[in-house]
Amino acid sequence: MTQKVGIAGIGHAKFGKRTDATLRELAHEAVTRALEDAKINVKDIDASVIGVACEEFAAQVSPAVLVHDYVGMGNKPVFRAEAACATGSAAIQAAWSLVKAGLADVVLVVGAETMTHLGTLKATDVIARAGDTRWEYPFGTTFPSFYAMMANAHMHQYGTTREQLSMVSVKNHMYGAMNPYAHIQKAITLEEAMKSSMICYPLNLYDCCLISDGAAAVVLANEEKAKKISDTPIWLTGLGAASDTMMISERETLTELRATKIAVEKAYGMAGITSREVDVAVVHDCFTIAEIMAYEDLGFCKKGKGGKFIEEKQSYIGGKTPVNTDGGLKSKGHPLGATGVSMTIEITKQLRGEAGKRQVNGAEIGLSHNVGQIGQYCFVHIYSR
Amino acid sequence: MKFGYVSCLPETPLITRFVEELNNGRLMGTKCEKCGAKYLPPRAHCKCGSADIKWYEAPRRGKILTYTPVVVPPESMSKYAPYMVAVVKLEDKTRLLAQLTGVTLNMLRVGMLVQVITRRVGADRIAYEFKLV
Numbered sequence A: 001m002t003q004k005v006g007i008a009g010i011g012h013a014k015f016g017k018r019t020d021a022t023l024r025e026l027a028h029e030a031v032t033r034a035l036e037d038a039k040i041n042v043k044d045i046d047a048s049v050i051g052v053a054c055e056e057f058a059a060q061v062s063p064a065v066l067v068h069d070y071v072g073m074g075n076k077p078v079f080r081a082e083a084a085c086a087t088g089s090a091a092i093q094a095a096w097s098l099v100k101a102g103l104a105d106v107v108l109v110v111g112a113e114t115m116t117h118l119g120t121l122k123a124t125d126v127i128a129r130a131g132d133t134r135w136e137y138p139f140g141t142t143f144p145s146f147y148a149m150m151a152n153a154h155m156h157q158y159g160t161t162r163e164q165l166s167m168v169s170v171k172n173h174m175y176g177a178m179n180p181y182a183h184i185q186k187a188i189t190l191e192e193a194m195k196s197s198m199i200c201y202p203l204n205l206y207d208c209c210l211i212s213d214g215a216a217a218v219v220l221a222n223e224e225k226a227k228k229i230s231d232t233p234i235w236l237t238g239l240g241a242a243s244d245t246m247m248i249s250e251r252e253t254l255t256e257l258r259a260t261k262i263a264v265e266k267a268y269g270m271a272g273i274t275s276r277e278v279d280v281a282v283v284h285d286c287f288t289i290a291e292i293m294a295y296e297d298l299g300f301c302k303k304g305k306g307g308k309f310i311e312e313k314q315s316y317i318g319g320k321t322p323v324n325t326d327g328g329l330k331s332k333g334h335p336l337g338a339t340g341v342s343m344t345i346e347i348t349k350q351l352r353g354e355a356g357k358r359q360v361n362g363a364e365i366g367l368s369h370n371v372g373q374i375g376q377y378c379f380v381h382i383y384s385r
Numbered sequence B: 001m002k003f004g005y006v007s008c009l010p011e012t013p014l015i016t017r018f019v020e021e022l023n024n025g026r027l028m029g030t031k032c033e034k035c036g037a038k039y040l041p042p043r044a045h046c047k048c049g050s051a052d053i054k055w056y057e058a059p060r061r062g063k064i065l066t067y068t069p070v071v072v073p074p075e076s077m078s079k080y081a082p083y084m085v086a087v088v089k090l091e092d093k094t095r096l097l098a099q100l101t102g103v104t105l106n107m108l109r110v111g112m113l114v115q116v117i118t119r120r121v122g123a124d125r126i127a128y129e130f131k132l133v
């Protein structure tokens, strides 16, 4: 029970509009790479936790078994995790728990989602039903509308500007252009970001993440196995999770995600660190305002100063806390189930020193922050070398 | 009569009662007889676990906490777009989400006073909405 839990292998499928593959082939692409990275066989794995957020996107009921069977896990135990946009991180916490409890020594975590086949309006409708279907969906709320309302509240209360929102997008596109697995690998200018078409004021097209297909896989193992499998295991040293009200109207404040604050406090406490010790972070930037609130709620800057934080480039490599060095959800894409696992992969690469042009030199402690909906789910993980 | 512009849930006794009252011009919430918690929109059960709830008539005035215009709607709402949604804090401090009608984006500010009114949607649907006072 005292053993640490480590990341022993990582594999990332290309995110994008993947008309060449369905859920099973995307998952296979990620798993093959994770097994190659770990230099193990699928037979060496004891169980799987599969994160797929939505049956309608998968066009498959019981999608976890489909993935588990397709990648050759046979009669091994399979668990499915679901936590909306934070599904991938929920899968990792579940796998961590299996290993920690001694039920499995080596666990395969796969996050996968296929979304683009539904088209934007239909996909928007499916995601809109993550809002309360009795009291919110009947008014035509959408996910962009929830974050836009938080953005308006944040702008009103703290003077955050539309320009600062766009600056988040510019940064994430810059790093996404250096990530071969990203959906959109193209840098943009501030003018382009600010002039893009309006989705929900104050959020325009470049403030919103993409609807993407993709998959990501990691191998988690107990300390003994992780050291045997990998020369550079990365340890999961802190985990936090929290929740919040289903309806936005029940929130006492619209300028923060309380679940983030609760989850990160637990994670920092468990890892025995403070926000100052985080060398590199990936945060949930489903919308640019979400990244600005994350800077504040994770303690990288004071409440209300998130706009200034990006304006002063403190979240760039070389700044106080580099954030979303993989391009974030914004440019890498956000295939719901895959996102959290993809976040773990980026931090693992950074701590291994394998992030190439996007490398934060000497990074030793990393953080991932994955939000489901508007904070109904939140998972924070702390990683160390 | 059904609740909302669109819906995907069946009509239960709670929603039927709520809709009847709304149709008669009353906005009704529920209050827990055990712990005193108030819910608007109403719930059949309190978060304290109690099913001992009583209907109450909610205030109709409040202040805008936030708002946004929806330009890209869910597919099911295509014929109504664009529209404005808002969260309002009512005079008794309960908060409510609904569409805000008769406004343009540039005339809106956080803190503006609104009224909650009954809105008929076609022949067989009903909702509540906000209007600037």
Ligand SMILES: [Zn+2]
Pocket: B032, B033, B034, B035, B036, B037, B046, B047, B048, B049, B050
């Ligand atoms: Zn109660």
